[in-house]
Amino acid sequence: MRHEQRSLFGEILDWMLTPLLLLWPISLALTWFVAQDLADKPFDRTLEYNAYALAELLTVQDGLVRFDQAQSASGVLRADESDVVYFQVLAPSGALLAGEADLPLPPPDDVPASDQVRLTNAELHGAKLRAAYIWMHLPQIGNAPALVQVAETRNKRSLLATDIIKGVLLPQLFVLPLALLLVWLALTRGIKPLHQLEERIRRRKPGDLSPLDDKAVPIEVAPLVDSVNHLLDRLHESVATQKRFLADAAHQLKTPLAGLRMQADLAQRQGGSADELKQSLQQIGRASVRATHTVNQLLALARAEGGMALMQRQSVDLAQIVTDAVHASVPQALQRHIDLGYDGAPAGSLGAVLRGNATLLSELVRNLLDNALHYTPSSAQAPGVVTARVITDPFGQVLMLQVDNSGPGIAPVERERVFEPFYRALGTQVDGSGLGLSIVREIARQHGAQVQIAALAPGQAEPGVRFTVRFTSGLASVAASPPP
Template sequence: MKIFQREQRSLFGEILDWMLTPLLLLWPVSLALTWLVAQSIAGKPFDRALEYNAQAIAQLVAVQGGRVVFNLPQPAREILRADDSDHVYYQVLGARGELLSGDRDLPLPPEDEIPVLGETLLRDADMRGMEVRVAYTWVKLDLPGSRPALVQVAETREKRSVLATEIIKGVMLPQLVILPLAVLLVWLALVRGIKPLSELEERIRARKPDDLSPLDEKVVPLEVAPLVSSVNDLLTRLKGSIATQKRFLADAAHQLKTPLAGLRMQADLAQREGSSAEELKQSLKQIGRSSMRATHTVNQLLALARAESSGKALVRQPCDLAALAVEAVRDTVPRAMEKHLDLGYDGEEPGAAAVKLQGNPTLLKEMIRNLLDNAVNYTPSSPQHPGVVTVHVLADPFGGAIVLQVEDTGPGIPEAERELVFQPFYRSLGTNVDGSGLGLPIVLEIARQHDATIEIGDTRPGHVPPGTRVTVRFAGGEASEPGVEAAQAAL
């Protein structure tokens, strides 16, 4: 049950409800328990008085001349009856159950009760339609073979009810004053308790739109610290996402400026008066080449942005790295044939358990495709002297890893530039190959998403040209030794 109902949930209201609802529900229960306790407390002194009267009357029962007699003096009888609030009754029965004195219609003890001599007992009964409290005792008689005499004293319960009511008033009336005060104190305590949340809200509202710095976790209560930590994590990821978007826009504007300028220049040349058909044809070729370059650049930028934005949301599933490598090699075969390249795959067979890992198949195939594109673009080849590009997928049982290698017989990458080539738009000097400078940054980002490491080395150390070998090592692979030995022998 909620004391305060709202359309929108309020933390202040929820806490107040859960604190006040039990308090207000327990108050009637406390009232009932107090009434029961008051009844018990109020009855004890009157029970003792009844017991005393019963014992005093029992002392007046005697045996004279072989018969039971009872003589209650008139003053004692008047004292016994002198009660302004309650009716008092008494009864004295002889050995044969005959009435010696008192009220004949006073209820008798239960028939199955065994008389206990000399002990005064108490019970509740009804007398003339009123509830009464009865004290009774059995008196031993000096008659051979006779039953004991019974003495009973009873009174109505009016004084007991009045005293219990007075006790209830004395206990509950202060509670009626304290209860609103307790509600007020609870309210004030809650206002004071959630004040840090209000201060946190004010600090957040006072921030500038571009302020994505983390919130201070030390100035908030311990219970709110996990929430602030989660907000800080969100702010960090949001800051990284915004930085990625800004970098993407800046990179796109920078990289598309040159091909777009070339397109405009070639279009202007094609529109010149007096241009020959051959000049127009060359301009169209240049326009086509520039558009292809712009398209490639846009695709690379999108691939890099997709890899960078994956983050913790990367969807992983079982992937067959060998099968992905074979697919990428098949997709690259047409370009390799145009350049007269010897393109091939050498490594574990697709489907082998040793080369399966948890990853994103789309990003892994994009990584292999970019490595192949780089190798195809930078490896010189001719029908007389074809270049060679080879993809290896190996399982390392000793290091517990899966290794992807892409080798070529190109000019190689100088050792001083092997860290620089992973920077966006960096291109080695002295190369006349069209490219965006984004292939290896894409490879690095995808490898980072899969907790893999990348190394660049020479395919044939000491030879000219040395070639390039890019090695991507994925942790957690499970391999079989014969497969690795065969792959290493092939190298």
């Protein structure tokens, strides 16, 4: 299933603008509530002043509360065209002294101990009101409280709140598009280094595998550039391996092919005897065998250097691989009069399981056995000995493969050089390509293992050689689940 290609620029823009567009109506709602509060404050103060002013007009005569200054009250209450103002004055007994009789009373339990104005919301004849009331305590009649209320409709408040909203909204109508433009410009400038990186990559020559400059890119892109640089390094290594393989193949095949051509020319010469023709054909056969072996070893080395990342890893039984390789090498050992055996952990042992590639591990074991069989002096009277074994660890921390052979051994100064391609120890008369141990080390490296060489019997005339491959990774994860 093909996924639709997405724009990073568009996705960032969406994630930036979506919250902005969602917050805008929320901001308007909050502004409305703030505007209502701001609009109430000045008018509430006016109501409080009017309530105090009316309360000052109360008088007590002959023990009776009087409010005889209705005209003064009308002057105190400044009505306008927008709102209707109501007032109410009640005696301590509840009798109406002046004002609107239908004006709702405040809560009966809300009688403050001292003379102070309270504010409340009310409704009269279907109109919403804002009211200020005060319980006026009169000391002349034993501090009995008289009620004074002043209320007005909310038209002026709504108009003021609307003006405040307009004053906030109109600038936002200009600021919001400007903010969108600035966000777009900022994103365009922000992703400019990506375009510059793209141009630098496009201008590269096909053979340029040098790392990209990770200092000239933003910090957020640096991990991506590092990953590309790692890829370029692996690609450079792969190209170098291919070039080295081609050079090695051309160098190693040149000699046997030249020998084949020379022997073919000798076989075709006139006047040659049958014995000479037979000898030339035998030389051609041996040269073809050497060429075939060299090609197989070069292909094995190329496969090993190609990397395990391209080949599937799975749980493999190293003991089973070694025993299979030993059985396959028995005919060659019999032909060379060599005593070949295996005395390690049996196939199927729990500790002999590791994660790896069975094909490459088989190639590793086969090359070790082939090297031991080739370089072990042997005859019918004095047979050589080659022994393979797999040593397991009960704790599952290490797994070792050992291949021992009797013979002259390898001098300590040469033990590192024998792993170099095409190198053969001095003094040996064995015909070979010199690639077997290079293949062994490369496959071991791909599996996180180390290859060591030691003398089997130090100090003796024939010290022998012990090759040890030590595996320390890929063991614990499969130690409890051997392959079927």
